[in-house]
Amino acid sequence: MRSVEQFVEEQVAIWEADEQLEKRQRQTGRGKTGPTSFGPCVLISREGGAGGLVVAKLVGERLGWHVFDREIVDEIAQKTNVRRQLLESLDEQARGAIENFIITMLDRESIDDTRYEYQLRQVVLTLGHHGRAVIVGRGGCLILPSQFGLSVRLIAPLKTRVQRIAAEQKVPFEKAERGVKKLDRDRAKFIRHHFGRDIGDSLLHDLIINTDAMSKNATAETILTALHEKLGITSTKQVGTDETLKLPIE
Numbered sequence: 001m002r003s004v005e006q007f008v009e010e011q012v013a014i015w016e017a018d019e020q021l022e023k024r025q026r027q028t029g030r031g032k033t034g035p036t037s038f039g040p041c042v043l044i045s046r047e048g049g050a051g052g053l054v055v056a057k058l059v060g061e062r063l064g065w066h067v068f069d070r071e072i073v074d075e076i077a078q079k080t081n082v083r084r085q086l087l088e089s090l091d092e093q094a095r096g097a098i099e100n101f102i103i104t105m106l107d108r109e110s111i112d113d114t115r116y117e118y119q120l121r122q123v124v125l126t127l128g129h130h131g132r133a134v135i136v137g138r139g140g141c142l143i144l145p146s147q148f149g150l151s152v153r154l155i156a157p158l159k160t161r162v163q164r165i166a167a168e169q170k171v172p173f174e175k176a177e178r179g180v181k182k183l184d185r186d187r188a189k190f191i192r193h194h195f196g197r198d199i200g201d202s203l204l205h206d207l208i209i210n211t212d213a214m215s216k217n218a219t220a221e222t223i224l225t226a227l228h229e230k231l232g233i234t235s236t237k238q239v240g241t242d243e244t245l246k247l248p249i250e
Contacts, residue, residue: 004075008082012089015130029231031148036097038128039148040231043140048183049161050154051211052136058220060134062235070137077119086126098125117194141204142195150227153205156212
């Protein structure tokens, strides 16, 4: 299994190759805010057991984009050497623009580049600058310029989500229910603490999908349709069936 250091190293090599391509052809769905560009991105927020990670993987596969889940983003943000490696993929102008974005987001008097809030924004803004990324969780929709990304919220009835987790983890319903409720509380608390917002606010998202009666592939297709409508991005790549895809529900 690749380490996060290897993962970032591979990403930087891909981005360096893409930079050459971008000089020849403007990237669909990308736009400029101030002196630097962002997007395109898909930003996925989800309730526990709503299928966020598996749907993100499907969308990423269809688009040929990389998926950055909560664990990857957190590990990059909290490992100084990896974060430095990521930031070195930026040119001087983009790095300065991202610093200015962070200053506008945070209280100037409380800015400390060793704080998690600062580091998280550095990472997400850098990923958003490079674009063609699916970012799961970590308040991406509250960090990146909304006009260059599609913000999606996946939900489902509690009973459905608990049943999914119970079946996947092979645990009793009651234990799965406690886990799902705690996951929901923790995610809501994270957004309130770091951003002062309610992640369940429908106005934060371009698209909210109830995954109760939709397959994983149908959910991914709905996201891709909305992405085309908002940013003009079309995918023609096909993926496997729901039955053959084995990924954590999350």
